Amino acid sequence: MVIPVHDVNPVRRTPWVTYALILANIVVFLRMPVAATSVTGDSSLAQLCHLQAFLEHWGAVPDELINNRPPRLVPTGHAAVGPNGAAGCLIGQPGYTKSPPLSVLTAMFLHGSWLHLLGNMLFLWIFGNNIEDRLGHVRHLLFYLASGYVAAYVFALAHPDSSDPLIGASGAIAGVLGAYLVLYPRVKVWVLVPFLFFIPLRLPAWVVLGLWFVLQAFYSAGYGVSAAGTVAYVAHVAGFVFGVLMALPLRANTVPPPDPRQAAVRRY
Incomplete structure (x- = not known):
């Protein structure tokens, strides 16, 4: 797996929306219960129960989305010890009132760790900046x-x-990647290839x-992952394909914004 670090693809307008989305994701993560514990990796049962209740409240649960109904029982955020000594989270x-469709929006700004977020x-x-440059x-x-x-x-x-x-x-970012692949397939991207140490290479976006x-x-x-994996790869694939399909008409019909450097040359 390669790690992208920079693309050689200047923008013609300031990507305010991309900046705002990044800032919003960071601010929301800093207010999540997981922000502090994800650094040390240490957490108590009470903290885990609090996090579980938070994610249940603001995350998108597939069963709720398919049936379009809010949950009937949820983690309360409190830990308890049973008569047999077993500890767990109270249900x-x-x-609160939860809207399954709206939970998709709130879930887009939640992350499970600093690594996930960054x-x-x-x-x-x-x-994202080049897609915003092209779309507005x-x-x-x-x-x-x-x-x-x-x-x-x-x-x-x-x-x-x-x-x-x-x-x-x-999932949302995968859509951006799919659109980028269609609109800028030949743009060079600097990446780091982990092989003993990180090797910098410049590869085409495609x-x-x-x-x-x-x-x-x-x-x-x-393939290549355990059945108990926690990454929603299907969501990545779906977002990417959606981005590709949405960008295909733009590739043929949308003219990129004029390059201000070229405009300056014409004025002289």
């Missing part, structure tokens, strides 16, 4: 959110009985993103 009726934000930072601010935001919704609901259709909360911006997609599809089919 009870939710003290990995997603790196991809959004590198590739409003259309980029709508496209990003639509990719996240498609990814979440496709994952729910593939796992309709799952009660595990789905969180993360990966190689970097094509390899990423192949790996996600491979993993989503159950």
Whole structure:
């Protein structure tokens, strides 16, 4: 797996939406119960129960999405010890009203660890600015959110009985990657290849993103990962395919914004 660090693809307008999305993801993560414990890796049962209740409240649960109904019993966020000495999290009726469709939106801004967050934000930072440059601010935001919704609901259709909360911006960002592959396949991307140490290489985007997609599809089919894996590879694949399909008409019909450097030359 290669790690992208920079693309040689300048933008013609400031990607305010991409910046805002990155900032929002970071701010939300800092307010999550997992922010402090993910650094040390140490957490008590009470902290785990609090996190479980938080994710159940704000995450997108496939069973709820498919049936379009809120949960009847959820973790309360409190730990308890049973008569036999077994410890666990208390379950009870939710003290809040949850909308399954709206939970997809809130889940896009939740992450399970610093590594999860920083990995997603790196991809959004590198590739999101050019998609926003091509689409414009409003259309980029709508496209990003639509990719996240498609990814979440496709994952729910593939796992309709799952009660595990789905969180993360990966599905939405996968849509950005799919669009980038269609619109800028030949753009060079600097990557780090882990081989004994990190080797810097400059590869075309179609190689970097094509390899990423192949790996996600491979993993989503159950190859190379355990059945108990916690990464929603199906959502990645769905978001990427959606991005490709949405970008295909743009490749032929949308003219990129004028390059300000060229405009300056014409004025002289």
